[in-house]
Amino acid sequence: MLLALGVSFGYPPVASWAATPLPVVGVSASAHDGNVPANTVDGDLGTRWSAEGDGVWIRYDLGSPQVIGSVSISWHKGDVRKSTFEVQLSDDGSSWTTVVPRRTSSGTTLEAELYDFTDSSKRYLRIQGYGNTDNGWTSITETTVNGADGGGGGACAYPANVLDLRNWYVGLPIGEDESPTNVEQPALATYKVDPWFTSTSDCAAVQFRAAVNGVTTSGSNYPRSELREMNGTAKASWSSTSGIHTMVIDQAITALPNDKPHVVAGQIHDASDDVSVFRLEGSSLYITDGDTSHHKLVTDNYTLGTRFQAKFVVGGGQIKAYYNGVLQTTISKSFTGGYFKSGAYTQANCTYSAPCSDTNYGEVKVYGLSVTHDNGEPGTGEPGADRIVNVANSTQLQSAFADARAGDRIVLANGNYTVGKMTGKNGTAAKPITVVAANRGQAVVTGGQLEVASSSHVVFEGLKWTNSNTLKLTGSNNVRLTRNHFRLTESSSLTWVLVQGADSHHNRIDHNLFEEKHQRGNFIRIDGSATQQSQYDLVDHNHFRNIGPRAENEMEAIRVGWSGISQSSGFTTVESNLFENCDGDPEIVSVKSNDNTVRYNTFRTSQGTLSQRHGNRGTFHGNFFFGEGKAGTGGIRIYGQDHKVYNNHFEGLTGSGYDAALQIDGGDVDTSGALNAHWRVYRATVVHNTFVDNVSNIEIGANYTLAPVDSTIADNVVTGSRGKLVDERKTPVNMTYAGNIAWPTGTATVGVTKPAEAIRTVDPLLVRDGAVYRLGATSPAIDTGTGRFAFVTDDVDGQPRAGVPDVGAEERSSAAVTRGPLTATDVGPNAQ
Numbered sequence: 001m002l003l004a005l006g007v008s009f010g011y012p013p014v015a016s017w018a019a020t021p022l023p024v025v026g027v028s029a030s031a032h033d034g035n036v037p038a039n040t041v042d043g044d045l046g047t048r049w050s051a052e053g054d055g056v057w058i059r060y061d062l063g064s065p066q067v068i069g070s071v072s073i074s075w076h077k078g079d080v081r082k083s084t085f086e087v088q089l090s091d092d093g094s095s096w097t098t099v100v101p102r103r104t105s106s107g108t109t110l111e112a113e114l115y116d117f118t119d120s121s122k123r124y125l126r127i128q129g130y131g132n133t134d135n136g137w138t139s140i141t142e143t144t145v146n147g148a149d150g151g152g153g154g155a156c157a158y159p160a161n162v163l164d165l166r167n168w169y170v171g172l173p174i175g176e177d178e179s180p181t182n183v184e185q186p187a188l189a190t191y192k193v194d195p196w197f198t199s200t201s202d203c204a205a206v207q208f209r210a211a212v213n214g215v216t217t218s219g220s221n222y223p224r225s226e227l228r229e230m231n232g233t234a235k236a237s238w239s240s241t242s243g244i245h246t247m248v249i250d251q252a253i254t255a256l257p258n259d260k261p262h263v264v265a266g267q268i269h270d271a272s273d274d275v276s277v278f279r280l281e282g283s284s285l286y287i288t289d290g291d292t293s294h295h296k297l298v299t300d301n302y303t304l305g306t307r308f309q310a311k312f313v314v315g316g317g318q319i320k321a322y323y324n325g326v327l328q329t330t331i332s333k334s335f336t337g338g339y340f341k342s343g344a345y346t347q348a349n350c351t352y353s354a355p356c357s358d359t360n361y362g363e364v365k366v367y368g369l370s371v372t373h374d375n376g377e378p379g380t381g382e383p384g385a386d387r388i389v390n391v392a393n394s395t396q397l398q399s400a401f402a403d404a405r406a407g408d409r410i411v412l413a414n415g416n417y418t419v420g421k422m423t424g425k426n427g428t429a430a431k432p433i434t435v436v437a438a439n440r441g442q443a444v445v446t447g448g449q450l451e452v453a454s455s456s457h458v459v460f461e462g463l464k465w466t467n468s469n470t471l472k473l474t475g476s477n478n479v480r481l482t483r484n485h486f487r488l489t490e491s492s493s494l495t496w497v498l499v500q501g502a503d504s505h506h507n508r509i510d511h512n513l514f515e516e517k518h519q520r521g522n523f524i525r526i527d528g529s530a531t532q533q534s535q536y537d538l539v540d541h542n543h544f545r546n547i548g549p550r551a552e553n554e555m556e557a558i559r560v561g562w563s564g565i566s567q568s569s570g571f572t573t574v575e576s577n578l579f580e581n582c583d584g585d586p587e588i589v590s591v592k593s594n595d596n597t598v599r600y601n602t603f604r605t606s607q608g609t610l611s612q613r614h615g616n617r618g619t620f621h622g623n624f625f626f627g628e629g630k631a632g633t634g635g636i637r638i639y640g641q642d643h644k645v646y647n648n649h650f651e652g653l654t655g656s657g658y659d660a661a662l663q664i665d666g667g668d669v670d671t672s673g674a675l676n677a678h679w680r681v682y683r684a685t686v687v688h689n690t691f692v693d694n695v696s697n698i699e700i701g702a703n704y705t706l707a708p709v710d711s712t713i714a715d716n717v718v719t720g721s722r723g724k725l726v727d728e729r730k731t732p733v734n735m736t737y738a739g740n741i742a743w744p745t746g747t748a749t750v751g752v753t754k755p756a757e758a759i760r761t762v763d764p765l766l767v768r769d770g771a772v773y774r775l776g777a778t779s780p781a782i783d784t785g786t787g788r789f790a791f792v793t794d795d796v797d798g799q800p801r802a803g804v805p806d807v808g809a810e811e812r813s814s815a816a817v818t819r820g821p822l823t824a825t826d827v828g829p830n831a832q
Contacts, residue, residue: 173214271337561593701730724751
């Protein structure tokens with residue numbers, strides 16, 4: 001039996017439309033099975049939109065910003081099953097704000113159910129689905145986006161409106177001595193006590209707080225505000241040797257007690273004691289093994305408030321503990337009477353911590369909580385059971401592919417392998433199919449071609465690839481390539497990894513090494529179908545190095561989309577990668593579709609640029625570009641509409657024109673034309689960047705005939721000793737300058753004549769700090785930004801932008817630095 005507990009709200013009312021329905025001008029979706037998105041606005045409860053998978057979505061476009069107060073949704077089979085979902089709003093279809101955190105439908109009606117939230121002026125509304133109580137499909141028959149109703153939401157009066165607490169009770173640090181308050185269902189459904197157990201003001205999380213002077217149980221020295229797992233009205237009790245038991249917590253630790261700053265945030269308990277917990281001690285986050293509190297150090301640099309995912313998977317006499325989806329440790333444990341706990345278990349009391357008061361506490365905010373129990377016996381080969389499949393040759397490997405099922409772990413012994421196709425194989429989020437090297441890098445794919453087709457939740461980990469054929473992900477989702485080493489054998493043009501096909505989405509390529517590519521083709525190419533790019537793919541923490549020599553075209557390290565599908569939206573994220581000596585193409589990363597994000601990457605001694613070649617609404621932030629004097633090194637080049645370029649650091653780049661540090665280029669077509677043309681720039685927002693000692697810094701319209709329109713350059717720091725710091729190669733149309741600092745030295749000039757409020761000519765007093773230049777203590781950039789850009793919430797280092805922001809990419813702050821220029825130890829197969 002599979003028992004799945006997700007997060008949910010209480011039941012909403014059937015819609016009564018106090019507000020006026022708003023006209024919808026367009027409907028799109030991440031996927032469908034032939035039941036198309038437009039069916040949800042045709043007024044017919046007999047038609048529907050349907051898509052399968054975790055995080056599928058349907059988006060409603062109102063054509064222009066409108067005040068939205070609620071949404072009414074009619075669910076397919078809504079009278080017999082409950083669907084899990086959340087609702088989000090957006091100005092631009094790219095950056096989303098959740099207004100209805102994850103919840104479930106009532107399961108009692110086919111009629112529309114009304115979900116209210118605070119009135120907000122937005123253009124887009126999106127419903128994101130996470131399956132239903134019968135299967136993994138999200139199906140909606142009708143949707144109505146409602147206008148302003150003056151409501152403030154009120155959707156999370158109680159913690160049970162934010163998290164599904166039907167199979168939990170809460171223990172609290174209040175009550176009589178050695179008799180703390182416990183609240184069970186059904187009372188828990190309408191219970192809160194501020195500040196110990198309450199929903200947050202934004203309805204996004206539940207706050208658990210336990211002060212050092214709190215009441216404790218007779219068996220514990222420390223106070224807790226913590227959920228305890230139940231099985232209906234009985235206390236949950238399961239065995240580590242029977243079934244698979246999984247808890248996933250999306251959470252942030254937000255406060256620690258004084259003197260002994262220790263908090264437990266999620267644990268496994270057996271009949272008598274805790275078995276394993278996530279435990280924060282100061283800034284060090286550990287996973288424990290019973291009383292061995294320092295069994296596994298997850299990170300020694302945890303910053304309070306940082307949201308993370310903790311996951312325990314128990315089965316076969318083992319505990320597997322994951323942090324942000326990455327396995328941290330496997331602990332052998334056989335026990336009975338097991339149950340999960342979640343919340344804040346403060347590991348201090350008045351003996352160890354002062355003051356002895358309510359103001360001294362540990363606190364955890366939980367954004368999502370799910371538990372699953374699969375009671376199939378591990379190793380039996382029954383559907384849903386976990387199996388270890390050891391293979392030592394290519395024949396065994398292909399047999400394992402053919403028989404793969406959810407939960408399989410196919411382990412490759414050291415040696416060489418020829419691979420083939422995997423088709424129609426589907427794991428689950430909790431039980432993926434995993435193909436892994438017994439020893440990382442020692443199982444080598446020397447021949448054949450891997451194509452993962454029409455499959456889902458499949459992982460390839462720790463292999464070395466030296467074969468001569470493209471690895472293809474075709475029409476698949478939630479496929480992951482992680483901690484592999486790619487050094488393919490090339491004799492002609494060859495793309496190494498290709499993501500393609502209809503209904504491709506949510507694939508991840510992470511922590512790999514790609515190196516020594518010297519023929520045309522890409523390290524990674526993300527395509528899709530003939531009309532739609534693959535969506536919501538993630539490329540992160542990879543090391544790309546040594547691609548070249550320079551070709552005129554078709555040798556990008558990463559290509560996202562292509563001209564023929566450039567008007568579709570990809571929602572691809574390329575983040576936290578290191579590019580070194582990537583010289584193969586004028587575009588190191590080429591983005592050719594809408595709604596993609598490239599952030600937190602480091603580009604070192606790489607000729608060319610990060611280019612938004614086609615498409616609109618691209619976001620580029622938090623990247624570091626270091627030319628180190630190498631010829632032809634560049635930064636960012638853009639075409640198209642509504643791009644955001646912010647918090648980037650450009651230093652020592654030698655390119656100009658196409659390869660300038662920043663090229664807001666001209667176009668050869670305006671708002672329509674050939675898809676492979678250079679579309680005119682409209683409404684680019686370039687803010688809070690830092691340019692240091694580049695040959696050419698900000699160039700505008702260096703190529704083609706149509707100058708950029710309605711764009712903004714604000715709050716940037718530009719310094720240099722040659723040329724024009726701001727070089728209007730073509731006079732832009734209605735360009736706004738505000739709050740910039742330009743400091744020309746040597747033979748350099750500012751390049752444009754603007755009033756001081758637009759560009760101040762003043763020394764920003766940058767000082768060398770490790771790998772980069774930062775603001776000195778008396779810099780005139782400090783607290784002098786315009787403060788006009790709400791989407792800029794932190795800086796290039798991950799420090800918060802507090803109060804009036806500083807000019808440039810960096811905010812001078814004493815807050816912890818959470819990001820910075822990447823080195824080889826931060827990325828690739830062996831990175832932590």
